[in-house]
Amino acid sequence: MKQLIDSDDEAAKYAEEVDGVKLIHDIRFEPGDPNNANYVDTPENRKILYDIIRENVKTKVSILYGNQIELPLIVNEVEKAIKPLGVDLSDDEILGMKMEDFTDLIDVHSGKKSQKTEIDFRYEKQEIECKVGDILHNNNGNDYRVMEKYSDSNMLLMQINTGKFVVGKGVEFFRKIPKPTEEEMEKAKKLIDDYCKREFGSGADFSEFPEVELAYTEDCIDEAEENQVEIRVSADLQSYTIKTRVEGKMVEIERYKCMEDFIEYALDYLDFDSLVSLSENARAVAGGEKEFINNCEDVCIEWGHGIYLSNVPSEIDFAELRREYGKEPEPNERGEYDIEICEVLSRTESVKAGYLGEAIDELMDKYRKGEIVLDADDFKGVDYIPVEKR
Numbered sequence: 001m002k003q004l005i006d007s008d009d010e011a012a013k014y015a016e017e018v019d020g021v022k023l024i025h026d027i028r029f030e031p032g033d034p035n036n037a038n039y040v041d042t043p044e045n046r047k048i049l050y051d052i053i054r055e056n057v058k059t060k061v062s063i064l065y066g067n068q069i070e071l072p073l074i075v076n077e078v079e080k081a082i083k084p085l086g087v088d089l090s091d092d093e094i095l096g097m098k099m100e101d102f103t104d105l106i107d108v109h110s111g112k113k114s115q116k117t118e119i120d121f122r123y124e125k126q127e128i129e130c131k132v133g134d135i136l137h138n139n140n141g142n143d144y145r146v147m148e149k150y151s152d153s154n155m156l157l158m159q160i161n162t163g164k165f166v167v168g169k170g171v172e173f174f175r176k177i178p179k180p181t182e183e184e185m186e187k188a189k190k191l192i193d194d195y196c197k198r199e200f201g202s203g204a205d206f207s208e209f210p211e212v213e214l215a216y217t218e219d220c221i222d223e224a225e226e227n228q229v230e231i232r233v234s235a236d237l238q239s240y241t242i243k244t245r246v247e248g249k250m251v252e253i254e255r256y257k258c259m260e261d262f263i264e265y266a267l268d269y270l271d272f273d274s275l276v277s278l279s280e281n282a283r284a285v286a287g288g289e290k291e292f293i294n295n296c297e298d299v300c301i302e303w304g305h306g307i308y309l310s311n312v313p314s315e316i317d318f319a320e321l322r323r324e325y326g327k328e329p330e331p332n333e334r335g336e337y338d339i340e341i342c343e344v345l346s347r348t349e350s351v352k353a354g355y356l357g358e359a360i361d362e363l364m365d366k367y368r369k370g371e372i373v374l375d376a377d378d379f380k381g382v383d384y385i386p387v388e389k390r
Contacts, residue, residue, distance in 0.1 A: 012038035124239055126173040126299050135160070136301045139176055144168075144301070148318070150325040156318075163311040167325055170304030177239060180259035188237055188259060188267055195270040210238035215275040221246070221283050229286070233275040235267070242266055244278065246286035252279060257298060305383050342383040345374040 015021040022041040039045045130136060134146045136157070144157035144166070153170050180188070189204070192212055196204040204212055215233040232245045240262040242254040256262040284290040309316050331337050349372065353359035366372045 009038065120179050122177050122179055122238070123174045124177055126175055128173045128299060130155075130173075137299075138302065139174075139300045148322070150322060154325040156321060156325075165309040165311065165313075165316060167307040167309070167321060168301070168303035169307065169325065171301055172303070173299050173301055175239065175299055178258045180237075184259040184263065185237065188263055191263065191267040191270065192235060195267075199272045211236050211243070214242070214270065215272050217276045219276065221278060221286055231276050231278070242275075244275075244282055246278070246282070249286065250292050251285040252282040252292075255298070340383075343379065344381045344383070345378040346380045347372075347374055347378045 012023055016023050024039045024041045024045060130146055130149075132146050132149060136144045136146060138144070143160040145160060146155055147158050147165070148156040150156065150167075153172070155168055155171055157166050157168050158164070159166060189206065192214070193204045195214070196202060199215075206212055211234045213232065213234050215231070217231050218228045219231055220228050221231075229247050232248075234243050234245075235241070236243060237259075240256040240259060243250065244252040244254075254266070256266060278286065281290065285292045349363055351359040351362055353362060363372070
């Protein structure tokens, strides 16, 4: 006797419970969506669904993880997904994510990518000259405008999204660069080696690693075509850059954000003539008409210590700031510097209250009474602050 089934959902339930068919439950379209369906749990179906999540911005999608509360995320004005399980980010951080960062989370969950940790990155210091008015970024996702420069490393910054002023002491510039996998490094070396064999009849020289020379020639770069100059081009396998030098002077740097892009967009297409053909800007730098500017979007700032001020300019004594931070601390007569060690402890507590002020007051009262005590488990970082002599 055949059993009549009224709906697709009931059919799916019957197939799973009676026939033992395994269905996908952790990925589905929104309830009520005409595309809502039950999918057989196969690698092929999972790939199709994750590709929809990543690429089809016209489709509303939810990713469900057990009993975890759904967090709506708007990407390109479309509700996309929720907070993936195990991701240590606040709701605000997720809601503020860029599209590429969001799809990275999806890829990590689907197994397409391994999750990056701080161990998977290296920080490369950059020599960059900033000026008043420039917008600088840091690795926490905040943007700062340079308001004043007190010295080479001390400057007054304004956080763009809050308007709050901060004095950055010991400002330095870094690129946060993902480390390549062993497979990526081997592929990059092979592509360079194959190129060298193809162009020069012998393999690449990796003795100066991470830089590998790709091209050398002598050519005229001025309009008169009278004076020949040396043009050298190299690949840097740690910073994912193609560097061009004329007479030993850096005239151009072509950057890629990771080894995967470096391989796909540069090393896969190595060509001698293209490498030694200088751009108009590189010619101007080589001829002394322009200065070489080490300018790249992925450079971020870090500082040894930040002194946070008000977001109301009238409350800030700018003249005093110039006097105080216009020079670096000096050692005492014994050649010693006084350094304050400042540990940062932080914890998030949930408070039920009628309004925000009431919640803050209740927490402050508990903290004063010793009902909330921060300990080593709440450690978030440490600052080493030079103590200024007054």
